[in-house]
Amino acid sequence: MNPVEWYFLLAALLFCIGAFGVLARRNLIIIVMSLELMLNAVNIALVAAANFIPAAAGKGTLFVLFVITIAAAEVTVGLAIIIANYRRRRSVHADRYDEMKG
Amino acid sequence: MPGGDFHPLFFAIVAAWILVAGIGVVTSRSVVRAAVSMVACFLGVAFAFALMNSALLAIIQILIYVGAISVVIIFGIMLTETQGGPTSKFFNRQAIFVAPIAVAAAILIAVVLLSSDLLDAGEKALNPGLRGTARLLFNEYVFPFELVSLVLLAAMIGAIVLARKDEDR
Numbered sequence: 001m002n003p004v005e006w007y008f009l010l011a012a013l014l015f016c017i018g019a020f021g022v023l024a025r026r027n028l029i030i031i032v033m034s035l036e037l038m039l040n041a042v043n044i045a046l047v048a049a050a051n052f053i054p055a056a057a058g059k060g061t062l063f064v065l066f067v068i069t070i071a072a073a074e075v076t077v078g079l080a081i082i083i084a085n086y087r088r089r090r091s092v093h094a095d096r097y098d099e100m101k102g
Numbered sequence: 103m104p105g106g107d108f109h110p111l112f113f114a115i116v117a118a119w120i121l122v123a124g125i126g127v128v129t130s131r132s133v134v135r136a137a138v139s140m141v142a143c144f145l146g147v148a149f150a151f152a153l154m155n156s157a158l159l160a161i162i163q164i165l166i167y168v169g170a171i172s173v174v175i176i177f178g179i180m181l182t183e184t185q186g187g188p189t190s191k192f193f194n195r196q197a198i199f200v201a202p203i204a205v206a207a208a209i210l211i212a213v214v215l216l217s218s219d220l221l222d223a224g225e226k227a228l229n230p231g232l233r234g235t236a237r238l239l240f241n242e243y244v245f246p247f248e249l250v251s252l253v254l255l256a257a258m259i260g261a262i263v264l265a266r267k268d269e270d271r
Contacts, residue, residue, distance in 0.1 A: 003108035003113075005215050005216070006108075006113060006117075007113075007150070007154070008215055009211075009212055009215055010117045010120065010121070010150070012208060012211040012212065012215070013121055013208055013212075014120060014121065014124050014143075016204045016205070016207050016208040016211070017121070017124040017125055017127075017128055017204070018124065018128070019204055019207070020128055020200055020201060020204035021127060021128030023196065023197075023200040023204075024128070024193050024194060024196065024197035024200045024201065025128065025192065025193060025194070025197075026192060026193065026194045027133055027192065029133055029175065029178050029179055029182065030127070030128070030133060030136050032175065032178075033127050033136060033137065033140045033175060034127060034128055036140065036144075036167070036171065036175075037124050037127060037128075037140070037143060040143070040144065040147045040167070043147065043151075043159075043163075044147060044150055044151075047150075047151055047154050047156050047159060048154060050156070050229070051154040051155060051156065051229060052154075057229065057230060058229075058230040058234055058235060058238050059238070061156060061158065061159060061230075061235050062235065062238055062239055062243055064156075064159055065159075065162065065239070066246060066250055068162060068163070068166050068167070069250050069253070069254065070250070070253065071171070072166055072170065072171060072254070072257075073253055073254055073256075073257035074257075075171050075174055075175065076174060076257050076258070076260075076261045077257050077260050077261050077264070079174060079175065079177075079178040079261075079265075080260065080261035080262075080264035080265040081264055082178060082182065083178065083181050083182060083264075083265050084264045084265055086181070086182045087267075092182045092183075094194065095194055095195075
């Protein structure tokens with residue numbers, strides 16, 4: 001097995017762990033953390049591609065830079081939304097946010 | 103060394119670290135414990151970057167994720183946590199369906215990866231290093247670079263507006 005495949009496997013496992021956290025946890029802040037795990041998994045895959053696949057050399061590093069920047073922006077806005085909603089509802093549990101449920 | 107050697111032992115250690123910390127994030131009862139696990143996981147990812155000869159990204163990972171994003175998330179915990187103590191229902195109702203789906207997705211990806219030989223390039227990629235990355239970033243990718251600064255500005259203003267108290271609106 002290629003080294004790049006080992007890293008892809010690690011990225012896939014971490015991505016699935018993060019996806020499980022997003023779908024299964026109730027606490028919104030832990031959902032945000034799990035989202036970060038998924039983004040980190042993607043970063044691992046991108047760096048592995050940049051390091052082991054000739055066609056992606058160099059570009060992978062840049063992509064990871066942009067992903068990290070956007071992730072920082074996303075965390076900031078996401079937590080601001082959570083805090084704004086927490087003020088109105090006194091809860092950070094995802095199943096309390098059910099006003100649009102039909 | 104271009105491309106970097108693959109050290110199975112170091113890779114195994116780092117991979118185990120990342121996965122254990124990741125599982126810690128999604129399964130721990132207390133939010134603070136999950137946050138500490140998350141910091142450990144980010145550190146492990148920085149080690150993985152360093153193993154792949156990306157020292158620049160390892161440093162950036164520690165600066166941004168371990169330094170900044172963790173602090174923001176811990177601030178979020180401090181501003182919201184009032185329940186006090188671990189709650190019994192920390193998974194929602196669909197967790198029992200989600201767990202097998204996540205495991206099945208992981209197995210599916212692993213099987214597809216192991217059975218494909220698309221990646222058998224044989225040759226190693228040449229890591230352009232710090233200088234090459236900077237050249238690429240400020241020549242070919244200078245427009246996305248400027249655009250991302252606008253996104254950061256918008257996020258900053260948006261976060262301030264969203265998290266402001268409602269009274270003075």
